[in-house]
Amino acid sequence: MDYMKFPAVAGLALLLLSGCRGNSEPQPYFELTAAQARPLTDRTFETTHDRVARGEYLVEGLLRCFFCHSERDWDAPGAPPIEETMGAGGRVNVEDNLWLTAPNLTSDEETGIGTWSDDMLARAIREGVGHDGRVLHTSMDYGSFRRLSDEDLASVIVFLRSLPPIHNILPQTVLALDEQERLASRLNPITEPVAQRNLSDSIERGRYLAMIGNCEGCHTSWYSPRNPGLFGGGNIIERGNVRAFSTNITAHESGMLYDSAAFINTIQTGKGGTLSPLMPWAAYRNVSDEDLSAIHAFLQTMQPVTHYINNFAEPTSCPVCEQQHGLGDLNEVTRPEGVSIDPELLDDYVGAYRSMEYGFTIRVTREANQLVAQEDDGPVADLIPQSDARFLMDGGIAPVRFERDAAGMVTRLVSEEVEELVLDRVE
């Protein structure tokens, strides 16, 4: 978009003239409840040299803020943001009835964040509520940014404040009221302090970085008819008319069996510039070798998934994710191998387990010498033992394990996801 100096009201008219489809009527805002948006506080984040440096590292690296909040050079490998537009905002997507603008994050007072408070920014970045109190669209990645520690969040904001002002008027986002209502129902304010994790442990560091970089969101096939597992790839990523399937990044021959050095090289060069710009490698290449190596180490701890995908090959049908993608026909649905365990153990595990945080229940029952699990009204899946207490769920996204209390009673079912998800035994 050009940098045009028009009064703010000209934004909508301008968009219509440029031939975009959509509603010409600005949509009303859906009023958020106290459970969806917390009140703003007057906290402020002090600027320090360390924070500005850390903020710049995060924003231009793993958090890839300028991949949406700038214009991008789609002709260059990896489609990096255009230098002169860094942070000045950009259009993200146009669907029927949806205009999505990633706003100007530079310190300009009229068109940027110059007059917004620190807590307005903090709430928007981690909790998905805009400075004006409306729900933000999830393409603003607050689902993963909510994992940011308070200190990293402060660094990001302090760095944004340091961006030189660019005057850039952009059309406002328009979301239909029912869409806003749907988004609002998933909001979850943060009211407790979020401490920094232990970053000296390489796996924990990698886990944190992978979470805030949202590797899981793109590299897991959340919307396909069948989900091959966490980080197993197969998610169709689209922006405008560019489209690619994410690939399998688990430690399997069909995924990422390569070592840390090869991983760092893949990310930093975008495989010699051949990787799709939908993989934000042109931002991740700014991540340090040490951090990339921690992400690699963490990914190698995740359950390996068998799922061949290649965006250059002719699409063929894939039984593993039930979509059409390159190398799809190399895949085959196989039952994971199990070990044999004492059948008496199985009775200990029978019961219902509930996630209080996400409000769903998994029921575990025994059929002859086989444990089966069912999530609410979902399909019934076999639990295939890997050890006395750890099982693979046929068709599940991650391994599960049963845990006992001090008295030896089985009290919890833990799903080994990016962060372990604990379900408490309720019956």
Ligand code: HEC
């Ligand atoms: C994948 C695209 C994408 C990325 C990455 C992204 N944003 Fe956004 N951001 C958006 C979009 C789109 C909106 C507007 C959403 C809406 O209006 O509903 C937005 C909105 C915002 C807002 C809210 C503005 C307001 O109205 O109050 C802030 C602040 C913001 N982003 C900051 C950031 C920061 C900081 C980062 C990096 C940590 C970031 N964004 C990364 C797309 C993105």
Ligand code: HEC
């Ligand atoms: C916005 C979506 C998106 C995000 C976020 C994302 N990826 Fe990707 N990634 C992709 C897509 C799409 C491809 C496939 C690109 C292609 O085939 O050209 C890919 C490819 C890759 C590859 C290349 C695999 C190979 O050998 O061909 C690696 C490695 C990778 N991603 C790692 C990561 C890591 C690590 C993260 C988190 C830090 C991450 N990705 C986050 C979309 C994403």
